[in-house]
Amino acid sequence: MSYENPLHRDLAGRAAVVTxxxxxxxxxxxxxxxxxxxxxxLLARRGERxxxxxxxxxxxxxxxxxxxxxxxxxxxxxxxxxxxxxxxGPADLVVNSAGVMLANPVDDGRIDEWQRMxxxxxxxxxxxxxxxxxxxxxxxxxxxxxxxxNVSSVAAHLSAFPHYAVYAATKAALTHLSxxxxxxxxxxxxxxxxxxxxxxDTELRTHLDNPELAGQxxxxxxxxxxxxxxxVADVVAYVASRPRRVNLRQVVVLPTAQV
Ligand code: NDP
Numbered sequence: 001m002s003y004e005n006p007l008h009r010d011l012a013g014r015a016a017v018v019t020x021x022x023x024x025x026x027x028x029x030x031x032x033x034x035x036x037x038x039x040x041x042l043l044a045r046r047g048e049r050x051x052x053x054x055x056x057x058x059x060x061x062x063x064x065x066x067x068x069x070x071x072x073x074x075x076x077x078x079x080x081x082x083x084x085x086x087x088x089g090p091a092d093l094v095v096n097s098a099g100v101m102l103a104n105p106v107d108d109g110r111i112d113e114w115q116r117m118x119x120x121x122x123x124x125x126x127x128x129x130x131x132x133x134x135x136x137x138x139x140x141x142x143x144x145x146x147x148x149x150n151v152s153s154v155a156a157h158l159s160a161f162p163h164y165a166v167y168a169a170t171k172a173a174l175t176h177l178s179x180x181x182x183x184x185x186x187x188x189x190x191x192x193x194x195x196x197x198x199x200x201d202t203e204l205r206t207h208l209d210n211p212e213l214a215g216q217x218x219x220x221x222x223x224x225x226x227x228x229x230x231x232v233a234d235v236v237a238y239v240a241s242r243p244r245r246v247n248l249r250q251v252v253v254l255p256t257a258q259v
Contacts, residue, residue, distance in 0.1 A: 010241045012037030014145070015088040019071055019128055020098035022049035024202030025151055028229035029095050029236045034062030036237055038093060041084040043069045071098045071124030072116075081131035090135035092144055093240055096125045097151040101204050103163045103213050114166045121170035125150060125177070140189030145244040148185065149193045149236055150178045154252055156196060163213055171196075175250075182249060191247040193239045198254035201226035224258045 016033045020026030022044035034040045034057040042050045042064060050066035057064035065087050069080035084091060099121045102113040129148065139146040155164060156171040178194035185192050199221060208214040232253060239248045 009037030011093070011237070014038040014093045014240070015084075015091045016040045016093040016095065017043065017084060017091045017128075017132060018095045018097060019043045019069075019124075020096075020151075021053060022046045024097070024204060025197065025200060025229045025232045026095070026097035027053050028233035029097060030064065031057060031062075032230070032233040032237050033093070033095075033240070034064055035060065036241070039063040039065070039088050041065045041067050041080075041088060041091070043067050043071070043080055044098065045070050071127055072119045074127060077127040077131050085135070090138055091132050092136065092139035093147045093149070094128065094132045094136065095147075095149045095151070095236060096128055098124055099151065099204070100207060101164070101167045103167060103208055104210050105163050106165055117166055117170050121167075122173045122177070125174060129181070136185070136190045137188050140244075145240070146190045147193065147240045148178075148181065148190060149195060149239065150174055151232075151236075152178065152194050152196045154196045154198045154254060154258075163210070179249070182247075186247065189244070191239075191244070193236075193248050194250050195232070195235055195239075196250070196252045197227060197232045198252075198258045199224055199226040200229060200232055202229055224255050227253065227255050 011033055016038040018026050018030040018040060021030040021042035030040045030042045030053060042054055044050055047068040054064035054066040067080045067083055070076045100117055102117055104110045104113060136146040136148060152174040153171040155168040156175040158168060175194050178192050182192045205217050235251050235253050
């Protein structure tokens with residue numbers, strides 16, 4: 001299903017930054033924002049994947065910039081922001097989709113996985129927020145729309161899945177962070193939206209290194225049927241294209257059969 005309507009360029013003039021744009025939800029968001037007229041900077045670690053997505057956007061008439069960046073690295077994020085500002089000027093639509101989901105019994109003590117998830121899913125978002133806060137506040141002060149969209153997860157509210165405790169905790173932190181940031185950004189005209197998808201068909205689940213848990217998750221996808229990344233991207237484009245005084249604070253988007 002395609003949500004891309006070439007006549008519907010309601011994001012023309014926007015300068016967007018999308019983290020995690022090498023695959024999945026971030027890739028679909030980047031493609032859709034570009035199709036709706038935004039200039040889009042794509043961030044992730046895999047340069048070849050970013051170039052391929054950016055190339056696809058340009059072939060379809062859009063404007064895209066591939067920027068290799070690791071959200072767990074302060075300098076990498078700061079340099080990416082400089083490069084984006086040099087190319088597009090200040091960003092006014094920042095989408096944090098970079099994330100990792102790793103799962104194992106807590107007894108295994110996988111501090112490597114815990115640190116990676118916390119540093120990517122929480123501190124990584126904060127690094128990006130730090131890099132672009134000035135841009136967003138300035139855009140709003142100019143009377144333009146300015147958006148920070150964080151891709152959290154319905155996992156922020158679920159405690160019935162054993163072995164995903166740390167992932168769920170990072171998403172609960174992100175959901176709460178989004179809500180608290182509204183108190184700093186909202187009065188200055190910057191919208192903050194927290195999007196919580198349910199099961200979505202991406203490569204996220206392929207990073208599990210526990211075969212039993214990977215099998216369980218596959219079974220859940222077969223039973224429920226995941227959303228497509230494009231269906232989640234449609235929500236992001238929707239919230240960013242509302243009149244600027246309208247802020248969808250929290251959107252939970254689930255496959256209909258997921259309870
Ligand atoms: P993907 O694995 O397809 O996308 C994750 C993206 O994040 C990749 O493009 C990856 O690119 C990037 N990434 C990972 N680590 C880093 C890093 N250190 N620096 C920069 N980029 C990084 O999965 P999804 O699209 O599903 O995940 C996107 C978001 O959606 C995540 O935050 C996830 O938690 C959330 N989510 C996903 C759900 C699902 O069922 N799929 C459900 C609910 C929420 P690269 O490896 O090249 O850096």
